[in-house]
Amino acid sequence: MALEPKDPSQEDVVQRLVREIGITEEQALELIALLGLNWSSLVREAKALLRKQ
Structure with a gap:
């Protein structure tokens, strides 16, 4: 599992x-x-967007 930065920018x-x-x-x-x-949450909703397309 890759480490994520503590505070990623937008x-x-x-x-x-x-x-x-x-x-x-x-x-x-x-x-x-x-x-x-x-x-x-972002991944969940992004995947939901893809399913709707």
């Missing part, structure tokens, strides 16, 4: 969501605005 999280989950930057920014930087 841009880091956006890029990680785009790269690892496959959503757009706009979608990632919207999710962060709603959920904050909680990675587990």
